[in-house]
Each structure stands twice: as C-alpha cells, then as structure tokens.
Amino acid sequence: MVIKLEKYQFIDILREASQLGAEQAIVKSGLLMPYLTQNSAYKMYGRRAVDAWIREGSIVAHKSGERNSRVLLDRLELSMLAKADKFMVYIRQAA
Numbered sequence: 001m002v003i004k005l006e007k008y009q010f011i012d013i014l015r016e017a018s019q020l021g022a023e024q025a026i027v028k029s030g031l032l033m034p035y036l037t038q039n040s041a042y043k044m045y046g047r048r049a050v051d052a053w054i055r056e057g058s059i060v061a062h063k064s065g066e067r068n069s070r071v072l073l074d075r076l077e078l079s080m081l082a083k084a085d086k087f088m089v090y091i092r093q094a095a
Helices: 007-029 038-045 047-055 075-094
Strands: 035-037 071-074
Touching (some): 007 075, 035 038, 038 075, 071 075
16 A cells, blocks of 8 residues: 655654654653643643543543542643554645
C-alpha cells in the first residue's frame, strides 16, 4: 500500500516527530513531569479523545492513591496518541 502525502503533510509529520523527541528528552531530564492529571489531559487534548483512548485501552489511567485520588496519565503516551490521530486523518485523506 502506497500512501501519497502532500509536501505540507510530510513536513508536518517531521515537525511533530521532532517535537515528540524534544518532549521525551525534557521528560527524561526531569524538567517536565512524566504524568499529567486526567483534568490536565482533558484541557490539552479534549475530554472525548482522552476518554476514548482510555476506553479502547490505548492508554492506562493510574490512580495516585486511594478513593478520591487523582488519575494520572503518561504524558508521552498522550502526546503520541494525539499525533497518531492527526496522522490518521492524513492517511484517510490520501486513500
């Protein structure tokens, strides 16, 4: 299967990949927390997308304690899922 992309789409994919690499380096250096609260994830990526990723098992929600504790999500996994969703739009358009 050959996927034909426009030049701007290819440039966007490269830009997003480099941003993901930079984000990963910042997390590994300890300058950025590796987890986001579920509420922060909702603000960044939208409630519908985050809930769908959790429901389909693409990301695992971790509770930070007992009962009413915060729900934490892996920052890099969220970023990768958001970028993957964006690229799937390109692939569907190219098909």
